C-alpha cells in the first residue's frame with residue numbers, strides 16, 4: 001500500500017488553535033460517542049465548523065443515532081448533510097472480541113467504513129479513517145509510515161485491509177491516521193486509563209503486561225492534530241501518537257502517580273501468562289516524524305497530558321459533557 005502523504009495548504013498550520021478555522025467545514029463524525037470521536041465532535045464546534053456526530057449504542061443528546069450497517073440510513077444522512085469531510089473514528093475496537101467474532105470485526109472495521117467512504121466519495125466529501133499500530137507484528141518496533149506491515153490479530157488485519165481498500169476507493173480524498181493506546185478523558189469512561197484508575201481507587205490490583213511496548217496517545221491531542229491536518233487539506237497516511245514509546249507498566253505507573261493512587265497495586269506480568277484472546281505486537285510504537293515535520297509539538301508528553309487529563313476532569317465547562325466516570329480527586 002502507498003504511504004504517500006500530502007498537505008494542500010501547509011500555511012494553515014501556522015494558525016493558532018484558539019482562532020477559528022479560516023474555512024468552516026461541514027463535517028459528519030461517525031462514532032461521535034467514542035473517545036476520539038467525542039473530542040473530534042467537540043473540537044469541530046470549537047473551531048467554528050458545522051458538525052453532526054453519531055452514536056450507535058451509547059446515546060448522547062447532542063448526537064444522532066446511526067448504525068453504519070444500515071446502508072440506507074448512512075446514505076440518507078450523508079445526502080442530507082452534504083459534508084465536506086466524514087470522520088470515521090468508529091468500529092469494533094475490542095481487540096479480544098474481534099478475535100472471537102471475525103465476521104463482526106470485518107463488518108465493523110472494513111465493510112461498514114468502506115460503504116460510508118464510497119457514499120462520501122460519491123458526494124464529493126473527504127474521508128478520515130483511524131487505523132492502529134496493530135497492523136505491525138511488534139518485532140522491530142518504532143515504526144514509520146513506510147515500515148512493512150504484518151498484523152498478528154483479526155483486529156489488526158481488518159484495519160490493515162481497510163487501509164488498503166479505502167485507499168483504492170478514495171485516492172487523495174482519504175486521510176488514514178494510525179494511532180495507538182488512546183487514553184484520557186472520554187464520555188464513556190471505558191479506556192485503559194479509566195479501568196486502571198477505577199481499580200486502584202477501589203484498592204484492587206491491576207495486572208499489566210510487562211512486555212507490550214507502544215506509544216500512549218492522549219485522545220484530545222489526537223483529535224486536535226487530526227482536525228488541524230484536515231483543515232490543511234492533508235491526505236495519505238500519517239501516524240498521530242504520543243511522543244514517547246514505553247511499556248504498559250510504565251504507562252500505568254505514570255497514570256497512578258498523576259492521580260495520587262497506589263502504584264504498588266500494579267503488577268507486571270508477561271503477555272505469555274495473561275491469556276489475552278488476541279495476540280498483541282510486543283515491540284511496537286509509532287514514529288511521528290511526518291506529523292512533526294508539518295506541525296511540530298502538537299502531541300504532549302505523557303506527564304503533560306496526564307496533568308491536562310486531571311484538569312479536564314475538574315473543569316466545570318466539561319463536567320456535564322464528560323461522563324461522571326471517576327470519583328478521584330481532580
Ligand SMILES: NC(=O)C1=CN([C@@H]2O[C@H](COP(=O)(O)OP(=O)(O)OC[C@H]3O[C@@H](n4cnc5c(N)ncnc54)[C@H](OP(=O)(O)O)[C@@H]3O)[C@@H](O)[C@H]2O)C=CC1
Nearest residue numbers: 031033034035036056057058068090091130179180181182
Ligand atoms: N482506542 C485506541 O487505543 C485506538 C483506536 N483506534 C481506532 O480509532 C477509532 C476510534 O477509537 P476509539 O475512539 O477508541 O473507539 P471507541 O470504542 O471509543 O468508539 C467507537 C465508536 O464507534 C461507534 N460504533 C460502533 N459500532 C458502530 C456501528 N455499527 N455504526 C456506527 N458507529 C458504531 C461507537 O458507538 P457507540 O459507543 O455509541 O456504540 C463509538 O462511537 C477506531 O476505529 C479504532 O479502531 C486505533 C488505534 C488505537
Ligand SMILES: Cc1cn([C@H]2C[C@H](O)[C@@H](COP(=O)(O)OP(=O)(O)O[C@H]3O[C@@H](C)C(=O)[C@@H](O)[C@H]3O)O2)c(=O)[nH]c1=O
Nearest residue numbers: 093094095096131132133134179180181182191192280
Ligand atoms: C475497548 C474494550 C476493551 N476491553 C478490554 C481489552 C483489554 O484487555 C483491556 C484494555 O483495553 P485496551 O483497549 O486498552 O487494550 P488493547 O485492546 O490491547 O488496546 C488496543 O486497542 C486497540 C483499539 C488499538 O488499536 C491498539 O492501539 C490498542 O490501543 O480492556 C474490553 O473488555 N471491552 C472493551 O470494549
